[in-house]
Amino acid sequence: MSTLVKNNNKKADIDDFDHAHDEKPRGIMRWLLTTNHKDIGTLYLGFSLLMFFVGGAMAMVIRAELFQPGMQIVDPNFFNQMTTVHGLIMVFGAVMPAFVGLANWMVPLMIGAPDMALPRLNNWSFWILPAAFSVLIASLFMPGGGPNFGWTFYAPLSTTYAPDSTALFVFAVHIMGISSILGAINIIVTIMNLRAPGMSYMKMPMFVWTWFITAFLLIVAIPVLAAAVTMILTDKYFATSFFSAAGGGDPVLFQHIFWFFGHPEVYIMILPSFGIISTIIPAFSRKKLFGYSSMVYATASIALLSFVVWAHHMFTTGMPLAAELFFMYSTILIAVPTGVKVFNWVATMWRGAISFEVPMLFAIAFIILFTIGGFSGLMLGITPLDFQYHDTYFVVAHFHYVLVTGAIFSIMAGAYFWLPKWTGYMYDERLAKLHFWLSLISVNILFFPMHFLGLAGMPRRIPDYALQFADFNQLVSLGGFAFGISQLLFVVVVVKCVRGGAKAQEKPWDGAEGFEWELPSPVPYHTFSTPPKVK
């Protein structure tokens, strides 16, 4: 990675800003009309935190229902709506906006740009998101209920058998998609056109690299999702037959189109994590990132491979053997670049002077637990094994390990890492450590037993289960409630940190590197109107 030197005039520049340009409108209008990348980053992060709790509340309903066998609290249709909307909110409302928020905050600072390239578009891409989720959540209160066909909305569940409110679901997904695409275009233009002079592509920080690649995945994959939901819409309401066998269509085609989007989507939700972890591990190991360029190439190859593996979600649809073999081998091939990454992180820590502040704790937990999720993914990628695991809780365990202890843990790590820079105050290390340890323990009680439930044959997305699964489900539910409550601690830490605390220095982590650490904490409202110099 590049070594950065201070722009000699920088201090003077910033002082100038503090006095002359740090004015911002007050009150609600500041947030509605803002085009400032830091404000928009904050909005995205705040919205994502809110959605994390809304989706989390739905998970609590699911776990409460599954606490005991038999129908306990909700009726099956409502249970299905909970699993569906929990998934949609966590994917499109919590994880993705959190990454976009981090990108908004950090990418301009990391590449020495004054703001995002398209600030007004940026305002729009955020503000259509709350609209989309209002529509989605409102659909739950429509006659007949909200979407109940799973977040993957397979036809004909989402056409022939779908509730009347499906049009609202389609509309909401369209808006979320447009928001992501606009955000991605903005990030690509910013990275390609606004890098500080001298910052070549191979000198960009890893977080910028991973987001650069993620943005390309977004503009390629999300339009395919838009096509899929549009076909669902016309099949349901306008008598087309894309997925209806009676009219010459094929429901299996839906799965091909959906997963052509869906598999790149899972990398959209993990590549920025890789960037965050690649930033934090070197900072707290006080060493340079091991194998920078191999990290870049590994990220790019994961992104490319993600377009040729989609049918590993469809092994049980009756594919010919040759196709099963192709998709099995291509899937397992992805373990190679992913392995390179894990190796590099471990090699970065090797013989480093490691300290264990909270961002580092989350990052180390990420490496271990994400790798567990990766291994169960490999198991699922092996065709004959998948016939056993398909649609069981083993799958649920797998993707929650990569999404919760993967994506969400990395977001937590990033939030703790940059909070002092954002707010100007240190967060409460003791409370944050408590948050980490409670999360770490409860998340494993929550998701680890699911592996065994799945291996024993418990199907996913069903509100009731056979008696032999009762003990483990009770344990899982207790872990779930504990994990849910632990996250309230995160809110406490963030609120405390915003309101005050020990003053943060310019560079609170002594191993950290990058332009953002050469700016004062909190970061002034306007930064880098003169680009910094890259050595």
Next chain:
Amino acid sequence: MSDKTLVHKKNNQLIAKLVSVVMLMFLFGYALVPLYDVFCDITGINGRRFVQSTPQISGLNESRLINLQFTTSVAPDMPWKFSPMTKTIEVHPGENKVVKFSATNISPNTVVGQAIPSVSPGIASLYLNKVECFCFNRQELKAGEQVEMGLSFFISSDIPEDINTLTLSYTLFNVTAVNQNKQPI
């Protein structure tokens, strides 16, 4: 040109390219529909490829016997009884056979049905040739009416050695509402 307008021009060119990628990928989503059909026609991989064939005169292979099974089902909103009159049959590759299916409209209304075939294993659909099939046309039954519907077929003599059993299933869909255009599918 000032620096600022230069950046603007650069940005706009890049945005135009990225937006066209987005548009193309949206169209690609739709293009997957015909691509999928063509791909399945060529490879026969999803068991849906059926064309009308002319009867085979030569190529009878009496050394092999293929076990053919017939199953039927009706869509949930289809008020017909529908069943194969022959459940299984053994045929030599190249041998012409006719089997019958029975359908009864048990509703008080005239109903139009369309049968959709599917073969398992999917690849075998490349070797199952239909000379005449009720699935080539829509069927119209008055209230209470019963018909026997014929399927005349042969199995190509080049069917791979490892395929010894095939299942042909028909699902009957209610297409009364969309029957304005009488074109078979």
